[in-house]
Amino acid sequence: MECFMCKGKLEHKKTTFMVELDNYIIIIKNVPSEVCKQCGEVSYSNEVAKQLEKLVNSVRNVITEITVINYTDDTL
Numbered sequence: 001m002e003c004f005m006c007k008g009k010l011e012h013k014k015t016t017f018m019v020e021l022d023n024y025i026i027i028i029k030n031v032p033s034e035v036c037k038q039c040g041e042v043s044y045s046n047e048v049a050k051q052l053e054k055l056v057n058s059v060r061n062v063i064t065e066i067t068v069i070n071y072t073d074d075t076l
Contacts, residue, residue, distance in 0.1 A: 008038025
């Protein structure tokens, strides 16, 4: 596979995904990702993106400013 941004080669790595919603920050660690060796752009498979969306939605109403989750295939 090649990078959408620069056409560099992608390598499989685990990364950290972070999103800010309103005044809350959600951090998901150890996310399976494809990372460009040339520019560092991070991309996710459709399956991983759907899982990230589920995780974010599941903790959206938690009453903390920062939530940290460890990604696993059986998280939900």
